[in-house]
Amino acid sequence: MGKICIKGLEQPPIHRRKCIQIFPKSSRTMFPTSSTSSKKGSRVSRPNTPGYPSSSRDQVPELSDVQCYTCRRRHVKCDRILPHCAKCAKKGVPCLGYRKPLRWAEGVAVRGKLKGKTQPVVDSQALSVSQVVVEEQRSSLLAEAAHFGIHASDNCCAKVTTTDATFLELIRYHNNTMCSVTPRSRNSLITIPKIAAITPRIAQNLPRNLLNCILGNAAVHMALRHPGNSSVERLALEAKVSLFEGISSAFQQPHQQRPDILFTCTTLMFAMDIIENRGIRWSTHFRGALKLLASSGGMEHFASYYPHLKLQLARYSLCETMHFILSPRSIEEPRYASRNGLKAICFDPKVRESFFVASPLRLMRAAYDTEVCARTIAQSQDRPSAADVYTREWILADVLRFQPEEGTEDVRKTYFLGGEMTTIEAQSWNLVFGAWRGAIAIITLRHLFFGLPDPEIPANLSRSPTPTPPTSDATQSAFYHQSDDSYQSTNEATTSFSFDGEMEDYFGPEYLSTESQSGESIWSRGPSPLPSPRSTHDPINFDHWSRRFEIHNDAFAELSNSLFALSIVEDISYLRYALLPLVILALVSRPDSHERALCFSQFERFKQFMAYESAGPTPIGGSPLDFDIRWDLLDAYSAEMEQFRAQDLVYLEPELRDSAPEWNWLHMLKRINLKNCWPASSGQMHLELGTEAFAFNVLSACCTEECFEAFMQPLAAPSPASSAT
Numbered sequence: 189m190g191k192i193c194i195k196g197l198e199q200p201p202i203h204r205r206k207c208i209q210i211f212p213k214s215s216r217t218m219f220p221t222s223s224t225s226s227k228k229g230s231r232v233s234r235p236n237t238p239g240y241p242s243s244s245r246d247q248v249p250e251l252s253d254v255q256c257y258t259c260r261r262r263h264v265k266c267d268r269i270l271p272h273c274a275k276c277a278k279k280g281v282p283c284l285g286y287r288k289p290l291r292w293a294e295g296v297a298v299r300g301k302l303k304g305k306t307q308p309v310v311d312s313q314a315l316s317v318s319q320v321v322v323e324e325q326r327s328s329l330l331a332e333a334a335h336f337g338i339h340a341s342d343n344c345c346a347k348v349t350t351t352d353a354t355f356l357e358l359i360r361y362h363n364n365t366m367c368s369v370t371p372r373s374r375n376s377l378i379t380i381p382k383i384a385a386i387t388p389r390i391a392q393n394l395p396r397n398l399l400n401c402i403l404g405n406a407a408v409h410m411a412l413r414h415p416g417n418s419s420v421e422r423l424a425l426e427a428k429v430s431l432f433e434g435i436s437s438a439f440q441q442p443h444q445q446r447p448d449i450l451f452t453c454t455t456l457m458f459a460m461d462i463i464e465n466r467g468i469r470w471s472t473h474f475r476g477a478l479k480l481l482a483s484s485g486g487m488e489h490f491a492s493y494y495p496h497l498k499l500q501l502a503r504y505s506l507c508e509t510m511h512f513i514l515s516p517r518s519i520e521e522p523r524y525a526s527r528n529g530l531k532a533i534c535f536d537p538k539v540r541e542s543f544f545v546a547s548p549l550r551l552m553r554a555a556y557d558t559e560v561c562a563r564t565i566a567q568s569q570d571r572p573s574a575a576d577v578y579t580r581e582w583i584l585a586d587v588l589r590f591q592p593e594e595g596t597e598d599v600r601k602t603y604f605l606g607g608e609m610t611t612i613e614a615q616s617w618n619l620v621f622g623a624w625r626g627a628i629a630i631i632t633l634r635h636l637f638f639g640l641p642d643p644e645i646p647a648n649l650s651r652s653p654t655p656t657p658p659t660s661d662a663t664q665s666a667f668y669h670q671s672d673d674s675y676q677s678t679n680e681a682t683t684s685f686s687f688d689g690e691m692e693d694y695f696g697p698e699y700l701s702t703e704s705q706s707g708e709s710i711w712s713r714g715p716s717p718l719p720s721p722r723s724t725h726d727p728i729n730f731d732h733w734s735r736r737f738e739i740h741n742d743a744f745a746e747l748s749n750s751l752f753a754l755s756i757v758e759d760i761s762y763l764r765y766a767l768l769p770l771v772i773l774a775l776v777s778r779p780d781s782h783e784r785a786l787c788f789s790q791f792e793r794f795k796q797f798m799a800y801e802s803a804g805p806t807p808i809g810g811s812p813l814d815f816d817i818r819w820d821l822l823d824a825y826s827a828e829m830e831q832f833r834a835q836d837l838v839y840l841e842p843e844l845r846d847s848a849p850e851w852n853w854l855h856m857l858k859r860i861n862l863k864n865c866w867p868a869s870s871g872q873m874h875l876e877l878g879t880e881a882f883a884f885n886v887l888s889a890c891c892t893e894e895c896f897e898a899f900m901q902p903l904a905a906p907s908p909a910s911s912a913t
Contacts, residue, residue: 257284277522278567279560354423355403359386362406365413369884376761377603378544380885381499384893393900395449397434401456402891404431405883408464431457447484448494449899451477452890455500462883478504478524487529496898500889502534502543509552512559513631513768516857519563527556540602542889546765548595548621550586551628557583558628562635562854570640570852577733580636584732584739587629595621616757619750620766626747627769630740630776631853637736639852737843737850744847747773748783755790760797763790771817775856776847779823783846821860826851 256273258281259266267275276283363385384390391399407427414420435453438445454477484490487505491498505525512518530552534545547555561579565572572580596617600609609617732739751770754762763770774787830849844850 278564358403358406361410366406378542381542381888381892383888383891384896390896397438397453398449400431400434401453403427405460408460451480459883459886482524488532491533496895499539502539505529506534509556514862547624550590551624554583554587554628558632558635581732584632590625592618592621616762619754623747623750623766623769626743627772629743633740634853638850741845818860825859
């Protein structure tokens, strides 16, 4: 990696404000608090912030006559809302629906209409989202094609032979141009798989719809490289008509399609949209692919049946897990990725050869848990239940336990097998993971603690004293001051509340399972947000709530200091791995602050890096990554929240020193409506090459020689261990 250019680092001054008294013009009704005194760390937070309307309950939902199968298996009461159970969505688990699901034994369905089938079968409901968009695009293409005299019955690729001139032209472009592009930049730790060429044998035996999707990407790419060339534009139009005609026909008969083929076709349409339209419809194709995975038993089961798609599944899993940080829609939509899949898929040793995950596993799981808990709070009108309060304490505790050295050691063991990591490299990686720790702590606090009412102790909870563990080693980071002193190891009891049945209803007993390795918890397919399968009768100490502002101050300091230090590292490639923490710092920075200036300078520095990297011998086109943050809306919202808090308090001490005032992260996202930041949420790619590099990474994950061979072979039934029961 690069060297550190030694120069003086100007740290931003810390301005500590004094306590002030505010006398409101009129008395106001306060939210209930857990303490009668108004002191630092225990003042009330308001859940209903301006500009964030409460959830409407005016519409009466349509109900099913029976409970969904997920709630039956969890032994909980189902709300029976159509088309999908809202309780399942609230818990973040896949809803199996109200019809009897398939059961597989040795890979064969043993009941229902599909009895005797030897492989997973696509559910027509799983295609509903993508099908609407496909039909819209198909109708639009047919209307456009009619002007060129092209009709669906005689387009070039529907029933051609491998000697057709147009067909061969697309294959030549794919082999000579698409396969020659490798989205790789300097100082990369990973090796991007090479897009495989289409040989005559592959062209003859590859499923026609899949081949059409591959050639559709080639045609669109060729048209963009030859603007104004009518013959090339006609060729691209013919290829797209063929593609959407075939996919539309496949959607009409979902039970006759191979799930891995249909999933790959949806993924390739995702890539084509990024190349052609810069990702206008990316969300629809992305969600459609996720829904298809859910109908096939979930990502883990899908990966066990189709290991050739594991790299692409890792991209989907990670992107969905981290996307909630920049998009409020993620919390409102169903969850398809599983917590256990993060380790089983994203951190698979073979996958990591071509797939770098910037966020360490512990922090990624904390982000996953934060999204699940934030979902339940949002669906409860921003009033956390006892289970929510219990959960958020454990999530934040897990973030605080993480040490940057853990992430650095993981990188060394995974990517430095051929040589030792230098001291400068180790220090730089420590800064990257320190930035991630501060960023995830801020996300957890602002999603689950800020802008919410004080926790009330329900009658079914009992307090008990918590023993204080010994002080952590002095060599460890001083981050968050007392955080390490306030928690024991994950195998010790560190709670001070006992629960009855509420926690059981919150998670469901079948989602918890233990693992004997390193005292770490491992979970079944359901996404339970708890960091460890601890007994619900263990005590819990609500220390984080009273120290939430102190913890946020320290997290903000660690995040900004780490990024300040990275800004003087000569090798800018480290910044790509801390890009999402940089966006988070920008969103919680104050106007005209040192932190805001740092973000501006690093955004510009990274854009220059993108321009340099994209000027290679085989440049990849597409627009560069744009950090489109509406600073005016963000700062106006912060000012509004600061004034709103001040007017409702008799005594105020500004607990947050240098960051934005207290506001809830989800409420902020709804207000400012971020644009064009979605690739950064995945946190695993080299984004300096522009949007088209994202598309080529998708292509390289599902157009390899291994994938082509698997697509051309009949599927074998999975082993009993990998079959869903």
